[in-house]
Amino acid sequence: MAKIDSLLRSVTVRDIRPYFATSPKVFLAADRARKRGALLEATERDLAQIAAATQRAMRPLRGPARIALRVGKVLGRRRVGKHFTLELTDRSFRAVRDEVAIAQEAALDGIYILRTNLAAARLPTEEVVRRYKRLATIERAFRNSRGGSHRKNRTRPYRIRTPVKKSGRLRPLMLTTRTR
Numbered sequence: 001m002a003k004i005d006s007l008l009r010s011v012t013v014r015d016i017r018p019y020f021a022t023s024p025k026v027f028l029a030a031d032r033a034r035k036r037g038a039l040l041e042a043t044e045r046d047l048a049q050i051a052a053a054t055q056r057a058m059r060p061l062r063g064p065a066r067i068a069l070r071v072g073k074v075l076g077r078r079r080v081g082k083h084f085t086l087e088l089t090d091r092s093f094r095a096v097r098d099e100v101a102i103a104q105e106a107a108l109d110g111i112y113i114l115r116t117n118l119a120a121a122r123l124p125t126e127e128v129v130r131r132y133k134r135l136a137t138i139e140r141a142f143r144n145s146r147g148g149s150h151r152k153n154r155t156r157p158y159r160i161r162t163p164v165k166k167s168g169r170l171r172p173l174m175l176t177t178r179t180r
Contacts, residue, residue: 029109036106039078039096046074047084047095054093067093 050070061067067088075081077178083102087094090152116123 029106030111033106036080038103039080040083040102043074043078043080043084044095044097046077047071047093050074051093051095054091060091061093062091064088064090071095 083098085096085098
């Protein structure tokens with residue numbers, strides 16, 4: 001495994017150790033910036049259509065409730081509404097990017113917080129981060145074994161209510177995860 005993290009700090013607060021770590025992969029921040037930019041552009045394009053609909057000559061979009069309903073649908077689709085400043089009147093609509101909010105979110109790209117109640121002697125900081133990063137692989141394998149198998153084999157997923165049955169069902173799933 002590559003170098004775990006360039007910035008890694010451990011702080012103990014009431015027997016809980018939170019970790020503030022950054023991703024060593026520089027391309028992760030660039031990828032998130034690219035995705036954020038694409039989402040903002042697409043949302044801006046849709047909001048411009050709504051603004052144009054309020055100004056058209058034939059059947060203009062009128063009323064703050066109707067305008068807000070359309071704007072809510074657009075912002076809810078891509079979930080980037082926090083990056084826009086909206087001005088809404090009875091007969092017009094305007095949306096402007098909030099560059100301060102965008103810059104604040106971009107500054108946090110690649111930073112995550114991990115929290116554990118295990119002592120530092122039992123589980124070192126580097127091992128906490130390593131295990132967190134392995135968790136994505138385990139979750140993906142579990143998701144594939146649950147979601148993929150019942151669709152391919154056309155078997156129904158079943159509900160498990162008792163702890164004994166849960167452990168009986170999870171053991172084979174974890175074994176399949178280990179063999180992949």
